[in-house]
Amino acid sequence: MSILIDQNTKVICQGITGSYGALHTKGCFEYGTQMVGGVTPGKGGKTDANGLPIFDTVRQAVEATGADATMIFVPPPFAADAVLEAMDAGIRLICCITEGVPVADMIRVRAVLDGRNAAARGADAEHSRELFTLVGPNCPGVITPGPKTGEGTAQSKYTNAGCKIGIMPGYIHTHVSEARTGKAVGIVSRSGTLTYEAVWQTSNLGLAQSTCVGIGGDPVRGLDHADCIRLFEDDPDTHGILMIGEIGGEDEERAAEVIRTECSKPVAAFIAGKTAPPGKRMGHAGAIISSGAGGKPTGTADSKVEALREAGAEIAETPADMGAAMARALGI
Amino acid sequence: MKIHEYQARELLSSAGIPVPAGAVIHNADQAKDAFDLVTKAAGTDLAVVKAQVFAGGRGKAGFVKLVRTADEAREAAAFMFSNRMVSNQTGPEGLEVSKLLVAAGVDIADRPEPRVPGGVTKEEYYLAITTDRNTRRNVLIASAEGGMDIEAVAEQNPDALIKCAIDPQMGLQSFQANEIAFRLGMKGKQVRQAANIMLNLATLYDVQDCTLAEINPLIITGPTDDFPDGRVMAIDAKFQFDDNALFRHKNQQEMHDPSEDNPLEVRAAEHDLNYIALDGNIGCLVNGAGLAMATMDIIKHAGGEPANFLDVGGSASEQAVTEAFRIILSDDAVKGILVNIFGGIMDCAVIARGVVNAAREVGFTVPLVVRLEGTNVEAGRKILAEAAADLPTLQPATDLADAAEKVVSAVKQPVA
Numbered sequence: 001m002s003i004l005i006d007q008n009t010k011v012i013c014q015g016i017t018g019s020y021g022a023l024h025t026k027g028c029f030e031y032g033t034q035m036v037g038g039v040t041p042g043k044g045g046k047t048d049a050n051g052l053p054i055f056d057t058v059r060q061a062v063e064a065t066g067a068d069a070t071m072i073f074v075p076p077p078f079a080a081d082a083v084l085e086a087m088d089a090g091i092r093l094i095c096c097i098t099e100g101v102p103v104a105d106m107i108r109v110r111a112v113l114d115g116r117n118a119a120a121r122g123a124d125a126e127h128s129r130e131l132f133t134l135v136g137p138n139c140p141g142v143i144t145p146g147p148k149t150g151e152g153t154a155q156s157k158y159t160n161a162g163c164k165i166g167i168m169p170g171y172i173h174t175h176v177s178e179a180r181t182g183k184a185v186g187i188v189s190r191s192g193t194l195t196y197e198a199v200w201q202t203s204n205l206g207l208a209q210s211t212c213v214g215i216g217g218d219p220v221r222g223l224d225h226a227d228c229i230r231l232f233e234d235d236p237d238t239h240g241i242l243m244i245g246e247i248g249g250e251d252e253e254r255a256a257e258v259i260r261t262e263c264s265k266p267v268a269a270f271i272a273g274k275t276a277p278p279g280k281r282m283g284h285a286g287a288i289i290s291s292g293a294g295g296k297p298t299g300t301a302d303s304k305v306e307a308l309r310e311a312g313a314e315i316a317e318t319p320a321d322m323g324a325a326m327a328r329a330l331g332i
Numbered sequence: 333m334k335i336h337e338y339q340a341r342e343l344l345s346s347a348g349i350p351v352p353a354g355a356v357i358h359n360a361d362q363a364k365d366a367f368d369l370v371t372k373a374a375g376t377d378l379a380v381v382k383a384q385v386f387a388g389g390r391g392k393a394g395f396v397k398l399v400r401t402a403d404e405a406r407e408a409a410a411f412m413f414s415n416r417m418v419s420n421q422t423g424p425e426g427l428e429v430s431k432l433l434v435a436a437g438v439d440i441a442d443r444p445e446p447r448v449p450g451g452v453t454k455e456e457y458y459l460a461i462t463t464d465r466n467t468r469r470n471v472l473i474a475s476a477e478g479g480m481d482i483e484a485v486a487e488q489n490p491d492a493l494i495k496c497a498i499d500p501q502m503g504l505q506s507f508q509a510n511e512i513a514f515r516l517g518m519k520g521k522q523v524r525q526a527a528n529i530m531l532n533l534a535t536l537y538d539v540q541d542c543t544l545a546e547i548n549p550l551i552i553t554g555p556t557d558d559f560p561d562g563r564v565m566a567i568d569a570k571f572q573f574d575d576n577a578l579f580r581h582k583n584q585q586e587m588h589d590p591s592e593d594n595p596l597e598v599r600a601a602e603h604d605l606n607y608i609a610l611d612g613n614i615g616c617l618v619n620g621a622g623l624a625m626a627t628m629d630i631i632k633h634a635g636g637e638p639a640n641f642l643d644v645g646g647s648a649s650e651q652a653v654t655e656a657f658r659i660i661l662s663d664d665a666v667k668g669i670l671v672n673i674f675g676g677i678m679d680c681a682v683i684a685r686g687v688v689n690a691a692r693e694v695g696f697t698v699p700l701v702v703r704l705e706g707t708n709v710e711a712g713r714k715i716l717a718e719a720a721a722d723l724p725t726l727q728p729a730t731d732l733a734d735a736a737e738k739v740v741s742a743v744k745q746p747v748a
């Protein structure tokens with residue numbers, strides 16, 4: 001029915017008393033997410049505007065609420081520490097929304113995460129499960145839409161069967177029960193607003209979304225496109241996959257390889273940044289046609305589009321064509 | 333952020349990586365003393381005078397000069413301070429030079445035999461550390477073919493490049509540095525010197541939150557009394573820093589030289605707007621970096637050319653939107669504006685009010701195409717419709733493709 005999160009996911013917010021943390025805790029709460037509390041060191045024992053309990057540490061929050069997911073809104077200098085704290089408290093899904101985290105911090109976080117997951121797999125080789133999943137940083141988060149049941153207020157939640165963790169507008173998403181075509185697609189993207197654009201286009205074409213994952217625009221992060229495509233491939237209720245990439249790195253090229261060798265579902269893809277000049281950082285730290293050590297341009301839009309086309313993905317030539325490309329791939 | 337050559341030398345030096353003696357001068361009268369100082373310190377009779385500007389093409393423009401006497405140094409400095417440097421990277425107006433580096437000349441040892449056919453014939457090496465986003469590790473890259481375009485080396489002799497991943501929790505280890513030094517063909521006491529340079533560079537990379545630290549060339553001098561196997565030194569270096577980590581590096585903020593920043597980009601940054609000037613004539617105002625890039629793409633697809641990348645971010649105020657208009661309009665090339673907003677956190681009404689304010693306060697006559705979608709979109713459209721008198725050039729668009737076609741065709745209309 002979805003990947004990563006569903007209506008049973010219990011979510012806390014790290015940085016719940018900051019302006020963004022508070023705003024989006026409210027947004028998730030009113031969407032219908034099981035928000036169970038938040039963390040701000042020094043403010044433990046209080047409650048927030050939604051009546052949610054605030055804790056001093058993530059461990060206390062987990063012990064009291066049984067939370068199994070977190071969204072992180074703490075400022076960039078403290079974001080890596082917040083991820084490590086969540087991991088140490090045993091939270092399995094960590095969504096880091098914070099923008100502007102130093103690359104060196106994320107390299108260390110990824111090394112710890114990969115080490116723990118490798119150890120978990122070693123102990124439980126048969127299941128090869130990931131113990132921890134990191135989404136982001138610098139991302140909009142993850143949403144599994146539910147059927148609409150209310151107006152999106154505290155009294156009348158938008159849905160009672162969905163889960164939204166992050167900053168995306170909930171109402172543009174469609175649950176499969178409300179979609180004209182009866183098909184649901186998984187969406188994975190490095191960009192926030194471009195994801196909303198894709199969601200909007202698919203919803204308007206009568207398609208639902210199973211889960212949408214914003215993996216974030218930073219060069220070193222948690223989940224990448226290939227990971228999400230594998231998860232969507234294994235989800236029986238995802239009928240097609242729409243991936244939105246951008247210039248920089250080789251993430252999309254690796255995803256193309258997974259699409260070619262492991263994916264049986266229809267895939268559509270769009271790559272942003274065809275017209276971006278080399279060497280300029282287009283807002284996202286990761287979105288740059290870089291001349292790495294030496295000077296050869298890497299991560300151009302053309303190389304990514306070519307790899308995806310060869311892997312059999314339906315290419316959206318323009319950002320206005322993303323929904324239509326997904327429909328074409330599904331044969332609708 | 334770019335730093336000057338003299339600043340890169342200071343960073344290397346502070347990290348314990350040897351560089352030839354050098355001095356920075358601010359007027360031609362300082363050139364003689366600088367020459368005497370650096371040549372004496374290095375025990376040589378040769379020095380190089382180099383203009384400290386970011387633009388390339390210094391050599392051809394006459395702004396890098398080999399000098400053999402203090403008088404020659406003064407002459408070269410006088411020329412560089414009294415002329416603007418014009419190269420293919422500066423534009424015809426050229427650049428004023430305010431600082432020169434006077435560096436001691438170095439005797440680079442001959443290489444008895446090239447390592448690869450057509451390879452370098454001096455003891456010049458390449459050494460760099462950069463972040464490899466695919467392996468999520470920092471990686472050290474070394475080559476015996478230094479001093480030249482390393483990209484050409486990578487293409488013609490991929491085997492001539494040595495790569496070594498650095499463990500994020502342990503850092504570069506001595507045994508790794510030794511191994512690389514041996515593989516580079518270092519001999520005797522050169523090995524320890526080169527390995528130390530690698531270890532120090534790795535520490536510097538870490539401490540300064542670099543995304544690139546490149547020494548090119550790393551050289552070995554001819555034998556001297558103190559260094560019978562020659563001395564391993566860095567001649568030139570290039571650094572890139574992680575902008576996200578700037579908050580913990582006061583020294584980098586101090587090193588920043590704004591003289592060559594684009595003034596519009598600086599102004600935008602002061603208002604938390606992410607603006608990059610481009611060459612076309614269609615100004616763009618978009619929320620979100622991905623959507624902003626995609627908007628540029630669709631303009632191009634419709635046959636137009638974007639004048640800029642501008643991401644107003646997720647929480648811009650009306651004032652920021654108005655300022656964004658001012659910035660877009662101060663580029664004279666702009667002949668039309670496309671506003672593309674998908675409100676998530678961003679409220680369409682805020683954008684609409686910002687657009688109306690801009691029309692009233694700044695005033696503009698170029699065609700304006702606005703596409704609004706998302707949070708509070710009806711209120712936003714209403715605000716624009718009610719202010720129609722102030723927005724004579726406004727065309728609403730229904731979707732992204734419609735918006736791009738409208739603005740491109742508006743810009744192509746001959747001006748009446």
